[in-house]
Amino acid sequence: MASTDFAAGDARSRRAYAEAREPAVPAEPEAKSWSNLHAPDARSASAASVPIAAGGRALKIFLRNPNAMFGVVFLSLVVLAALLAPVLYPADPLSMVARPFLWPGQNPAFPLGTDSMGRDVLSGILHGARISLFVGLVATALGLSFGILVGATAGYFSGWIDDLLVRLIEIFQTIPSFVLLVVMVAIAQPTAPVVTVAIAVITWPTVARLTRAEFRAIREKDFVMAARSLGYGHARIIFREILPNALPPLIVTSSVMVATAILMESALSFMGLGDPNVVSWGSMIGAGRELIRTAWYLTALPGLAIVFTVLALNLIGDGLNDALNPRFSQER
Amino acid sequence: MAAPLLRVDNLTVRFPTAEPVSRLSFEVGEGETLAIVGESGSGKSLTALALMQLLPRSAKIPNGRIEFAGRDLLGLDQKAMRNLRGREIAMIFQEPMTSLNPVLTIGRQITEVLTLHEGIRGKAARNRAIELLNLVRIPDPQRRIDDYPHQLSGGMRQRVMIAIAVACRPRLLIADEPTTALDVTIQAQVLDLLDTLRRELSMAVVLITHDLGVVAQWADKVVVMYAGRKVEQALPGALFRTPLHPYTRGLLAASPRLKTNLHYRDARLTEIPGSIVSAAGEKGCPFRPRCAVARDSCAHFVPALVEVSEDRLVACPYSFIPEVAHGVAVGL
Numbered sequence: 001m002a003s004t005d006f007a008a009g010d011a012r013s014r015r016a017y018a019e020a021r022e023p024a025v026p027a028e029p030e031a032k033s034w035s036n037l038h039a040p041d042a043r044s045a046s047a048a049s050v051p052i053a054a055g056g057r058a059l060k061i062f063l064r065n066p067n068a069m070f071g072v073v074f075l076s077l078v079v080l081a082a083l084l085a086p087v088l089y090p091a092d093p094l095s096m097v098a099r100p101f102l103w104p105g106q107n108p109a110f111p112l113g114t115d116s117m118g119r120d121v122l123s124g125i126l127h128g129a130r131i132s133l134f135v136g137l138v139a140t141a142l143g144l145s146f147g148i149l150v151g152a153t154a155g156y157f158s159g160w161i162d163d164l165l166v167r168l169i170e171i172f173q174t175i176p177s178f179v180l181l182v183v184m185v186a187i188a189q190p191t192a193p194v195v196t197v198a199i200a201v202i203t204w205p206t207v208a209r210l211t212r213a214e215f216r217a218i219r220e221k222d223f224v225m226a227a228r229s230l231g232y233g234h235a236r237i238i239f240r241e242i243l244p245n246a247l248p249p250l251i252v253t254s255s256v257m258v259a260t261a262i263l264m265e266s267a268l269s270f271m272g273l274g275d276p277n278v279v280s281w282g283s284m285i286g287a288g289r290e291l292i293r294t295a296w297y298l299t300a301l302p303g304l305a306i307v308f309t310v311l312a313l314n315l316i317g318d319g320l321n322d323a324l325n326p327r328f329s330q331e332r
Numbered sequence: 333m334a335a336p337l338l339r340v341d342n343l344t345v346r347f348p349t350a351e352p353v354s355r356l357s358f359e360v361g362e363g364e365t366l367a368i369v370g371e372s373g374s375g376k377s378l379t380a381l382a383l384m385q386l387l388p389r390s391a392k393i394p395n396g397r398i399e400f401a402g403r404d405l406l407g408l409d410q411k412a413m414r415n416l417r418g419r420e421i422a423m424i425f426q427e428p429m430t431s432l433n434p435v436l437t438i439g440r441q442i443t444e445v446l447t448l449h450e451g452i453r454g455k456a457a458r459n460r461a462i463e464l465l466n467l468v469r470i471p472d473p474q475r476r477i478d479d480y481p482h483q484l485s486g487g488m489r490q491r492v493m494i495a496i497a498v499a500c501r502p503r504l505l506i507a508d509e510p511t512t513a514l515d516v517t518i519q520a521q522v523l524d525l526l527d528t529l530r531r532e533l534s535m536a537v538v539l540i541t542h543d544l545g546v547v548a549q550w551a552d553k554v555v556v557m558y559a560g561r562k563v564e565q566a567l568p569g570a571l572f573r574t575p576l577h578p579y580t581r582g583l584l585a586a587s588p589r590l591k592t593n594l595h596y597r598d599a600r601l602t603e604i605p606g607s608i609v610s611a612a613g614e615k616g617c618p619f620r621p622r623c624a625v626a627r628d629s630c631a632h633f634v635p636a637l638v639e640v641s642e643d644r645l646v647a648c649p650y651s652f653i654p655e656v657a658h659g660v661a662v663g664l
Binding site: 221222223225226227228229230231232233236240241244245 | 423430
């Protein structure tokens with residue numbers, strides 16, 4: 001795997017060496033145990049930091065991928081919208097501001113029209129981006145952390161710990177996840193944090209399984225044995241030696257997980273199980289559902305927001321997959 | 333003579349189905365190079381792993397003693413052993429291609445061990461890593477330190493492995509076929525380097541190899557292993573002048589030598605018939621099925637190691653009978 005990308009690596013290092021020609025500052029002559037040995041030019045040489053960005057090659061591939069770049073641009077727009085929503089529309093998006101059923105373009109003050117209660121649709125979509133991104137990112141972060149922890153422990157140690165954790169994962173996988181989500185939200189208060197945690201609870205088993213599989217494969221590699229022969233403890237081997245090698249598939253998965261979490265939050269809100277005090281894309285679609293024949297734009301506009309955000313995240317995931325998988329990037 | 337640095341006494345390694353190392357004893361003095369020679373499957377690598385206490389989980393050490401600097405390694409708990417690994421006993425593996433972590437720079441991998449065992453971090457650790465790279469004769473270390481393993485050649489990677497191994501100035505270095513994966517020109521360089529470092533850092537080396545040429549040039553003492561047992565122990569000069577055990581003679585007859593038969597056209601190389609697998613499940617002398625001079629009695633008992641002279645042990649009662657010696661020497 002590593003031996004196939006010499007060309008890219010060499011080209012990069014050559015450039016990096018050129019950049020590294022910095023004035024040689026003599027390192028302070030420390031009285032170290034090596035000083036009696038032959039390391040004269042090393043001691044006089046500078047500890048010049050050669051700026052090789054880890055994964056620079058991967059970044060280049062990612063930036064050249066038009067689909068991934070579309071995803072990045074669109075997602076940045078969504079993030080921008082979420083950040084600017086309180087500035088552009090400081091009022092509560094749930095307050096009635098105009099006459100109901102204004103179609104998009106009918107009144108320049110409300111470019112995307114108003115809904116059956118006279119609420120501004122554009123304000124709703126911008127504020128909805130906040131909740132969607134919050135739920136998507138935080139739920140993914142939670143699910144990812146817990147899933148990696150469980151999967152890494154199970155995959156690294158094997159034996160009875162592995163058996164126990166795999167049983168735990170299987171319990172979660174046998175329950176229909178969306179039903180579990182609905183039950184959890186119905187039992188607890190339907191606030192955004194509760195929804196977020198509930199989504200994390202149903203997504204971590206996927207991450208755990210993936211991490212476990214990666215760890216089981218990497219655990220057998222020679223460099224792990226070499227690390228053990230250097231006296232490294234379990235935690236150090238798990239987090240500093242194996243995890244960096246297991247990251248690429250996890251990064252790819254996480255972008256899709258954000259998309260899934262956004263969809264789940266929308267589905268919950270659509271069913272009226274979301275937080276009733278905040279506007280979200282799903283709740284907007286839910287509210288417009290009954291009027292779909294007379295005012296279809298009320299479901300279509302927040303629906304398009306969901307479609308494009310999820311699409312953007314999937315495209316980013318694809319792009320990352322191509323960029324982080326060295327075998328694949330060699331073939332292009 | 334002072335107490336040896338490492339004393340292995342009656343070491344047995346047992347798997348549920350096999351006993352790949354049985355009743356092996358040897359000693360390594362301070363600053364001494366002991367070569368363990370034998371073909372694949374003779375238990376050399378497992379011996380090395382047993383010394384590091386890194387055997388696979390299914391392996392047990394039912395009896396035996398490993399004494400390092402006065403401490404019984406088999407009695408140490410996990411934590412004490414971890415402290416010893418990398419700091420006092422270090423190991424170099426066969427495959428430099430896979431023994432380095434592919435996603436970390438070599439500098440990071442060297443500083444990691446310095447941070448763990450000596451608490452050196454930051455700039456000081458980096459300077460020390462550059463010194464170490466210089467010590468193992470890597471040209472241009474202050475730039476190379478930021479390279480990833482895939483940017484280095486096989487020989488360079490093995491040098492980096494050596495740098496990591498000697499980073500904390502271990503008292504004992506176990507080199508498990510350190511040059512097998514390298515081409516011949518690099519082999520000599522790497523072994524020369526090991527020998528220089530041994531003298532400069534006054535560490536003992538256990539050199540595991542199947543290459544008799546390596547033994548002749550770099551070892552102070554040789555242990556010949558066959559099927560998990562020590563069959564002969566000698567100083568290298570004596571071993572090459574007068575090999576005693578039929579297996580040792582077979583090994584020597586099977587390798588080209590300077591002067592007499594540098595090339596197969598000058599003198600035929602002989603082979604040892606059969607394979608080491610044929611020793612499995614046999615009673616009596618493990619080498620009997622392949623031995624040219626085996627007698628009936630060889631099937632009934634495992635020959636004991638007999639001290640022939642100082643530093644000279646052999647486990648074959650017939651090795652002194654002249655016609656036996658002659659019969660093997662001519663290659664039959």
